[in-house]
Amino acid sequence: MPSYKYDLLVIGSGPAGEGAAITSAKAGMKVGVIESYSMVGGNCTHKGTIPSKSLRHVVKQIIRFNSNPLFHRAGKALWPSYPEVLKQAEQVIPRQVDMRSEFYVHNRIHLHIGVASFEDANTIIVKTGEGAVEKISADKIIIATGSRPYNPQNVDFSHERVYDSDSILSMQHTPQTLIIYGAGVIGCEYASIFSGLGVKVDLINNRDRLLSFLDDEISDALSYHLRVGGVTVRHDEVYKSVEATDEGVTMVMESGKRIHADALLWCNGRTGNTDSLALESIGLNADHRGQLSVNEHYETDVENIFAIGDVVGWPSLASASYDQGRSVARYICGENSRFITEAPTGIYTLPEISSIGKTENELTAAKVPYEVGRAFFKDTARAQISGESVGMLKILFHADSLQILGIHCFGAEASEIIHIGQAVMSQEGEANSLKYFVRTTFNYPTMAEAYRVAALDGLNRVNRF
Known part of the structure; x- marks a missing residue:
């Protein structure tokens, strides 16, 4: 049995494992990485962020083509099959793998x-995979095994018409x-993607509104545009059973409804990939969703073992996972580190959503005197030129100090x-002020100019110029 020893x-x-490994290697540590896929990149590269966002990009191009009469004057819209779209989207994956493989080679990571x-x-x-066994020892170990879709036992995911957010990337037909x-981030993103391909979608939400962590105005805008795109959003519904046959899928709801479709995509939760780690042998216990508890340095209950990324739960973002990896590596190397508590939300629906800071509901509950500045994309030159007229930038700011409290963008x-806005919010004192946006010259025409428009709108509301 081959054996290896690492720091x-x-x-x-x-993302989490890569950030930790490269940062540690650059600090002079001898680093090894274990990957269960045959190639580097993890679920993010092969099943999650990269393929789904690439798929979204292709669908967005199709929508733009079909909405522009210049490109189909004969009146014939472009409707490629889902497998054709998927094949185009997959082209980015090998480029990502090649790039990331080079990172490990250049940093001499085994x-x-x-x-x-x-x-x-x-x-x-x-x-x-060939049946061989290796023994690896290390002074410090980081668990960055990511997550997979949660599959309840009473749903037959082996059926050819039942998919989760991993297996949907291998579907070889186009359902009508x-x-x-599940109407979380992943469910809403795929609802946008499939409706953009002309598929009639029933989006089942077990809550009373979409993505309730968003600002209400942004959540409402998402609901509106999904419905305009042909998505039927059903709130406050919980499934009772799923019946899959060669003809289609029927989901029976606790409310008594029976919803029929050609296929089912399950997007309700994820599970940490910890079940194969034999955690019991080191006295660690994962929760019912396979997640591990950590302290402010990402240490588990075992002194030399750390956990980062989706396996520790919130915020379960690739962007935050990279930062968690770098942060824990710095801590292990004896340098200053930080616990990632603030990350912008990025939701790649059509149109997309991003936000940072407080929502109106949060500020109202905290009794903070705030005001709002808005810029609608339809009123900006760049959006009119590019045909991206749907959307809005919304700035929440303190009515007295003009400090930026939250930024929410749809479009x-x-x-x-x-x-x-994130960069301005991170500044101290007057540098974090609505006035920054009116004292700064933006390129014209740009989408970024929406900050100046929103700031002027906000200043008018509080009679400050």
Whole structure:
């Protein structure tokens, strides 16, 4: 049995594991990484963020083509099949794998392909796909194994018409109708994608509104545009059973409704990938969703073992996972680190959503005197030129000090636009003020100019110029 010894061993090569491994290697540590896929990148690259956002991009191009009479003057819209769209979207994955593989080579990080399990707190056993076994020891170990879709036992996911957010990326037909159960971020994103392909979607939400963590105005806008796109949103519904046959899928609801479709996409929750790690051998216990508890340094209850990324739960974002990886590596190397508590929300629906800071409901509950400045994209030159007229930038600010308290964006490039406001909010004193946006010259025409328009709107509300 081959054996290896490292200063640091990282289990998982997704965003969290990659951030930790590279940061530690650059600090001079001898680092090894274990990955269960045959290639690096983790679920983010192969099943999650990269393929789903690439799929969204292709669908957005189709929508723009079909909405522009210049490109189909004969009146023939473009309706490619789902497998054709998927094939186009998949082209980015090998480029991501090649790039990330180079990171490990350049930083002299040894990669082990196989399934990891603990023998003790300093020793990992890796079983490779060829049946070989490796023993790896390390002073410090980071669990960054990510997550997978939660699959309830009373739903037959082996059926050819029943999918989750991983298996939907291998579907080889185009349904005319689709049930999406779960109206969280992933469910809403796929509802946008499939409705953009002309599929009639029933989006089942077990709550009373979509994405209730968002500002109400943004959540309402999302609901409106999903419905305009042909999505039927059903709130306060919980499934009772799922019946799948060769002809289609029927979801029976606790309310008594029976919803029929060609296929079912399950998007209700995720589970941490900890069940194969043999955590009991080191005295660690994951919760019912496979997640681990950590302290402010991402340490588990075992002193030399850390956990980061989706396996620790919130915020379960690729962006935050990268930062968690870098932060825990800095802590292990004896440098200053931080616990990631503030990250912008990026939701890649059509149109997309991004936000940071407080919502109106939160500020009202806290009795903070705030005001609102808005800029509607339809009124900005760049949006009119590019045809991206749907959307709004909304700035919440203190009515007296003009301090920025929250920024919420709905529409084209929202996840890019938000970072301008994020940078201003991170400043101290007067630098974090609504007046920054009116004292700064923005390129014209740009989407970023919406900040100036929203700031002027807000200042008019409080009679400040």
